[in-house]
Amino acid sequence: MVTASNGSRRRRSSSPRPEVSVLRVGHRVGRDPRLTTHLALTARAFGAARMLLHPPDPDLARRVAAVVDRWGGTFEVQPANEWRATVKGFDGVVVHLTMYGLPLDRVLPRLAPARRILLVVGGAKVPPDLYRLARYNVAVGHQPHSEVAALAVALERLLGVPGPRPIPGARQHLVPRARGKRVVGGREK
């Protein structure tokens, strides 16, 4: 069984963790920087290696890079000028997160052997051919909600909720507390 009670990785210990990348399709530069920033930070916090962004948004990439600089790791927001080329050329399993797809828990066992996974997250309007180009179309719940929520739960089920250990390269990290805040390093009080 998965080990869920101690906050550590929940993937079966017999399977090595896959490397997960995220592709955000349909970002609207200037219109939804906050939502896409939430997506990027969620991808990073839940263990994805990178987020490919279509269309590219260098300002957003820089803001996320500033977070990485403080909190550690090697996560990057990379430009995806041609998202179809990114999907077609991906050396691994492409999973499109959509409320119209198959239930996540039904597909998860098929993803267990995958060493590299690309999670594709659309906006409100998704190009129809994405459904065909993806190996799997997967739903996290079958109701309208949020691509941030879908990505978080998918990553949590693939990689687990990361524990409180500092990420390598971090200038600051948190110490979990029952009350209040404790930040080690950095400039925060």
Added chain:
Amino acid sequence: MVTASNGSRRRRSSSPRPEVSVLRVGHRVGRDPRLTTHLALTARAFGAARMLLHPPDPDLARRVAAVVDRWGGTFEVQPANEWRATVKGFDGVVVHLTMYGLPLDRVLPRLAPARRILLVVGGAKVPPDLYRLARYNVAVGHQPHSEVAALAVALERLLGVPGPRPIPGARQHLVPRARGKRVVGGREK
């Protein structure tokens, strides 16, 4: 153990499901309607009963009500004029989701007996007394990410990922598909 493989509720079958409400503190009317809308729809899709919103935002509540009208259920966005009164008067366990708190998986066993849970979600700036007023301060990961992601994973761990069955009162629902879209009822193609 939890039952995770069939997409159904993952709480131990010996514990009845709690009724979960969400309190969003620090909403900025006009500034972040989309993020708070994502929070509300995530709350609904993952089985929360209601979202209390401070400060109130009747337009947002109406937009979410339109989703409920189509997709079913009794979820509501309700005004919380005085969030401290909402927290202090809550008849159940108040859990503040914050990256500074204790790991979710460490706190989950203590929540198992709870019949009513209030998940409090802040914005960028959280009133400091919230840390003291909440029974638990709980982190979903210990890195900066997104309140939408934190809420989704917390609800998923408390209530599971809802399956594809239509919600009572729904005028339309989805049928999960490996490719493309299938909506039953409503007006979508």
